[in-house]
Amino acid sequence: MRRREFLCLLGSLALTGCAGGRDPIPTLEATKTLTPRKVEATPMAVAVTEEVDDGCSNILGGKEGLSSTWKKYKGSPRLIDGNDGKELNLPERADIQSHMVYEHGTLRGVISADWTTIARATDSSFGFERWVGSGHYGIIFKADGTLTVVNPDMKITNHIFDWEHIRESKEVEFSLNWDLGKVTLMASGNGHEGSTSYSGNNIPFLPLVVRLHAQDKEEFLVKKLEYCR
Numbered sequence: 001m002r003r004r005e006f007l008c009l010l011g012s013l014a015l016t017g018c019a020g021g022r023d024p025i026p027t028l029e030a031t032k033t034l035t036p037r038k039v040e041a042t043p044m045a046v047a048v049t050e051e052v053d054d055g056c057s058n059i060l061g062g063k064e065g066l067s068s069t070w071k072k073y074k075g076s077p078r079l080i081d082g083n084d085g086k087e088l089n090l091p092e093r094a095d096i097q098s099h100m101v102y103e104h105g106t107l108r109g110v111i112s113a114d115w116t117t118i119a120r121a122t123d124s125s126f127g128f129e130r131w132v133g134s135g136h137y138g139i140i141f142k143a144d145g146t147l148t149v150v151n152p153d154m155k156i157t158n159h160i161f162d163w164e165h166i167r168e169s170k171e172v173e174f175s176l177n178w179d180l181g182k183v184t185l186m187a188s189g190n191g192h193e194g195s196t197s198y199s200g201n202n203i204p205f206l207p208l209v210v211r212l213h214a215q216d217k218e219e220f221l222v223k224k225l226e227y228c229r
Contacts, residue, residue, distance in 0.1 A: 056228040059098065059210065060109075062086050070096040075214070088222040090214045101207040102128060102227060108175040109225040113218070115167035115189075118143045123215040126222075127176055128208035137204040138211075139178050143218065147176075147185040147196050151204055160187050161194035171223070178203075 061069040063086075066079050075094030079086045090096075107127060118124065125148070127140035135152035142148050145163030149156045166172060169189030177184045184197040210227070214220055 054228065056108075056226045058225070059100070059227050060086060060088055060222060060225040066096075069100075070098060070212075072096050077212075082223060084223075088212070088225070090212055090220040090222055092214050092216050092219055095213045096211070097129070098210040101130075101209050103207040104178050104180065104229075106175060106177045106228040107210060107225070108173075108228065110171055110173045110223045112171045112221040112223055113143070115143070115169070115172060118167070118218060119215075120144055122218060123213065124218045124220070125211070125213050126174070127211065128178055128204075129211040130204075130206065130208040132206070137206060137208060139176065139183050139204060139208070140211075141174055141176050141185055141187075143220075145187070147183065147198060149183060149198050149203060151202055154202055156198055156200075156202070158185075158196040158198055160185060160196050162192050163187070163194060165190055165192040166194055 077094040124143035129138040186195040
């Protein structure tokens with residue numbers, strides 16, 4: 001056997017190639033050079049995420065006026081000057097809905113009212129809602145301290161823990177989080193806080209508007225309202 005043939009025979013055992021000048025078969029050592037090219041992309045994705053803000057925006061309205069954010073359906077709601085900017089007076093029988101539609105996210109705000117006088121079966125509410133034909137869809141903070149999830153086939157109501165103490169405060173801070181498969185309502189006031197949630201397949205999946213509604217003999221001052229995606 002000639003020397004070249006003998007070396008090729010030995011080389012094949014080490015996964016190297018010798019046939020007619022073809023490139024050697026890649027060894028395990030050579031494939032390691034591919035790994036850094038995959039890892040380098042990771043810091044780029046992280047950097048993009050770090051540049052995004054907290055994703056929250058004021059949807060209460062400002063100097064542009066009420067109509068720039070809301071459609072008025074009933075009553076006489078109006079923006080007024082507050083200590084920290086514009087506030088929304090929501091008198092009895094007021095019903096407004098946002099021009100924008102939202103698909104998941106968190107609605108959070110601060111609302112002032114005489115909460116202890118709110119009717120147990122009140123229809124006053126703040127949250128995500130929409131009517132499609134006769135079908136009603138909603139993820140709602142009701143002013144009696146309940147989370148209501150509604151679609152054309154069912155309606156579920158859960159009570160906020162410790163609401164009896166929370167509602168003794170003039171101002172109530174709330175956060176209504178709408179996620180895939182779960183909604184959570186948190187509220188705080190008077191040094192107390194409580195929450196409730198619902199998980200299931202009946203949570204509305206279509207885009208909804210933000211609706212603020214005050215029923216007869218109930219009035220609210222919305223001091224802060226933000227949507228966080």
